Amino acid sequence: MHSKLSVDQLVDRVMAELEKRIASSPSPSPTPSRSLPSEERESSGGSVEGSTEAVEEAFGGIRMSHVPSSKWEEGVSELIASTPARIGVWRAGTRPLTREWLHFRCDHAAAVDSIYGSVSQKLLDEYKLFTVETCFVNTENYLKRPDMGRIITEKGVRVILERCERRPQVQIVISDGLSANAVTANLADVYPSLLDSLSGVGLSTGTPFFVRGGRVAVMDHIGDLLEPEVLVLLIGERPGLVSSKSMSAYMCYRPRAGTVESSRTVLSNIHAGGTAPVEAGAHMGTIVRKMIEQRTSGVHLE
Structure with a gap:
């Protein structure tokens, strides 16, 4: 059985194979018009000068600027350190550098996989979550008809009424939404932390379940x-090219049909590179307690 590789490990292997092929191929004739940086020669088919250490530095996992002779190198480095956005990736002629293009394609594929993926039944069983569905029909229809993802099916309604406690203090619901990977990646950390935080502030919970x-x-x-x-x-959450595993927590005091969006309180960007899942779960208990004390949520919550 093959071991599971991370995106970075996969890119590293592809780049290593490219380096082998480049090293074994004849060097092209030098171009007198201009001297290309090593990153540009790599992506345009030429050989890469320097030792293995130099290659690893150019294509390693550390985020760094590839802009040659930058007039504001310190500022560019600060920008790269402050955001996961693609800054200073540079190019090879009119094309992206090979490594950056591979990372882009991997991130895009992960985003698509999140939308069309599914949460494993094993994970749901681990937390004793039964499943109901909305009227979304399938993923294609879900993307075109958001309104159908807001209504539970008749079968789902019967299951909820049969299995759930009525009028609980706090009802917890989990849904795949636009990223099944977000649930898979974060549920094990955020859900137990949420339960602990609610218990810690003296609040009880109803019967949790999963909505597909x-x-x-x-x-x-x-x-x-x-x-x-x-x-x-x-x-x-809707996946992007920075993270396909981001989760949001929407909290609302006495939600009913016709509730306006400003009445919801949201804690977003819950993932390993954003709001830490364990911290998010712990913070939610405090927010929910304030909602019950003030009998409101959203923009009216102090």
Whole structure:
């Protein structure tokens, strides 16, 4: 059985293979018009000068500027350190550097996989989460018809009413939303932390469950069914090229049909490179307690 590789490990292997092929191929005739930086020669098919250490420095996992002879090298380095955005990636002629292009393609593929992926039943069973579905039908329809991800199916409604406690203080719901990978990556950290934080502030929870194909406003339909004081929805965010595993926590005091978006409180960017999942779960308990004390949420919460 093959071991699972990370994106960085996969890119490193591809780059190592490219380096072998470049090293074994005849060197092209020198071009008198201009001297290319080593990164540009790599991507345009020429040989890379320097030792193995130099190659590893050029294509290693450390984020660094590839801009040759930068007029503001210190400023560019500060920008790169302050954001995960693609800054200072440079180019090879009119093309991106090979390594940057591979990372871009990997990140894009991860984003697509998040949308079309699914949460494993093993993970849901581990936390005793039963599953209901919205009227989303399938992923293609889900993307075109957000309204259908806000309504639980008739079968799902019956299951919720049969298995869930009515009028709990806090109802927790998990949904894949636009990123199944977000649930897979973060649930094991954020969910136990959330339960501990709610227990720590003296709040009880109802019967948690998983909604497949859910949108944020599905919490309004669930609110009508179970009438909780506060509903907490942990849902996968729209994936991007920085992270395909980002989760949001939407919290609302007494959500019902017709609830406006400004009445929801959200804690977003919950993932390893953003708001730490364990910290997010711990902070949610404090927020929910304030909602119950003040009997409100969203922009009206102090």
